[in-house]
Amino acid sequence: MYGCFKSIKSQKMKTLGVKDAALFLRIHPVTLIKMLNSGEVSGAKIGKEWVLLEVDLIEHIRAKYKSRALEGERKETLCHFTNAKTLPSGGSKLMSVDRKYKEALGLQTEPKPKSSMTN
Known part of the structure; x- marks a missing residue:
């Protein structure tokens, strides 16, 4: 009778209330209703009830x-000296990549900073 709905019936979609x-x-449930009203979660309000597809x-x-x-993924680690949570930090990868791009493009690069440990 309703040929356009055959594909929907064959999938047997499960509907849920709030x-x-x-x-x-x-x-x-109150959080879900807020998400439905804002459009963050898909659903249809049929009459006074929300209907959602699983x-x-x-x-x-x-x-x-x-x-x-x-x-x-960023994991917090515990600092052994201060017991403070810290995020991982990397060395100077970004600086070296930036330097390589500048060299490849023929742009002026800044001199590498000298270590205070070596004179």
Whole structure:
């Protein structure tokens, strides 16, 4: 009868209300409603109730994975001398890359800083 809906029926998409969707996402239902109103999470308000597709919730979670992967993993470590948490810091990789670009482009490079340990 409704030929355009055959593909939707064959996929058997699961729908969830706010309470079940919040449990699925492991957040408070009020937080989910705020996310729905802002458009951060996909859903449809049918009458007075929100209806969400489980597939959309999975997609929302996977989108969070992608953004975390792009940020990179940064672990805090404990400083042995001050017991303060610090983020890892690298040496002078950025400086050497910048220097290589300038040399490749024929731009003037600054002299390397001299170590205070060697005179």
